[in-house]
Amino acid sequence: MGKFDGVLIASDFDNTLVYTEGALRSGAEMPAISRENCEAIEYFMAQGGIFSVATGRALPSFEKVYRDVPMNGPTVLFNGAAIYDFAKQCYLYTAFLPEDIRDHVKALLTELPGLAFEIYHDDNSVHAINPNELTLRHLHLTHSPTVTLRSIDEAPLPISKLLFEEYEPVQRQIIDFFRRQSWGDAYEVVSSGNFLLEVTARGANKGGMVRKLAELLNIDRRHVYCVGDHANDVPMLEFAHVPFAPKNAIHVVHQVPGIHILPDCSANAIADMIAQIDGMYA
Numbered sequence: 561m562g563k564f565d566g567v568l569i570a571s572d573f574d575n576t577l578v579y580t581e582g583a584l585r586s587g588a589e590m591p592a593i594s595r596e597n598c599e600a601i602e603y604f605m606a607q608g609g610i611f612s613v614a615t616g617r618a619l620p621s622f623e624k625v626y627r628d629v630p631m632n633g634p635t636v637l638f639n640g641a642a643i644y645d646f647a648k649q650c651y652l653y654t655a656f657l658p659e660d661i662r663d664h665v666k667a668l669l670t671e672l673p674g675l676a677f678e679i680y681h682d683d684n685s686v687h688a689i690n691p692n693e694l695t696l697r698h699l700h701l702t703h704s705p706t707v708t709l710r711s712i713d714e715a716p717l718p719i720s721k722l723l724f725e726e727y728e729p730v731q732r733q734i735i736d737f738f739r740r741q742s743w744g745d746a747y748e749v750v751s752s753g754n755f756l757l758e759v760t761a762r763g764a765n766k767g768g769m770v771r772k773l774a775e776l777l778n779i780d781r782r783h784v785y786c787v788g789d790h791a792n793d794v795p796m797l798e799f800a801h802v803p804f805a806p807k808n809a810i811h812v813v814h815q816v817p818g819i820h821i822l823p824d825c826s827a828n829a830i831a832d833m834i835a836q837i838d839g840m841y842a
Contacts, residue, residue, distance in 0.1 A: 562608025572788035573615040579826040600831035601630040618680040621702035639758040640765040656718035657762035668686035680789040722759040752792040767795025
């Protein structure tokens, strides 16, 4: 019996577990997880804890880095559209976009032509529409093999999520468009970075999927701890028994009720979080 039996940590990946913003902006290679974070996670797992990652990344992208992540729980992918078990190499749960997503995106492009976005599927394929410089930077970071399409009509169904690569002023226009539509409440539309905007099915967010993950693992909510840095992490932070955020998190994350502010991501935030949890179970 370990002191963390029945305890779950769900951690965001980019700019929480690993600081990737610099690589995204400069085109440099993504840094490795720090030794201090790795050692803390290994200690947590050795004492019976379950460490999982909840990321906006698709399977092809996270598959390239997961072997370097010390974790023993399933992974929340696509910003909450799926739970994947790398040990079993299969999806445990999926939540696809509505079948009429193509018509809705075409309506969006009529109002805001030229938007750049990626289309993710659960078969590891990724497609891009109107790729721009931001798309190329993102693909360099994730190393996702991507096929460019002329129209979303060419993208096969089902679709797990859309990822728009636009700066914040355009992101706000996209969010406003969805809010004005009679069908807008069929979607989760949330920013996950300075130029990344996620679109998933209603309820397919990190909070809903961490809840589902805890249920699959038979872990009580009182023993669920989450950590993240951006708006797309807020649902899981609000679900957590105790939410955590690195110092570099955006303002809205720091305003989550009960949030515990950690050191900056690049200063071993995860190790600090696990040290705090360790004290809770002394």
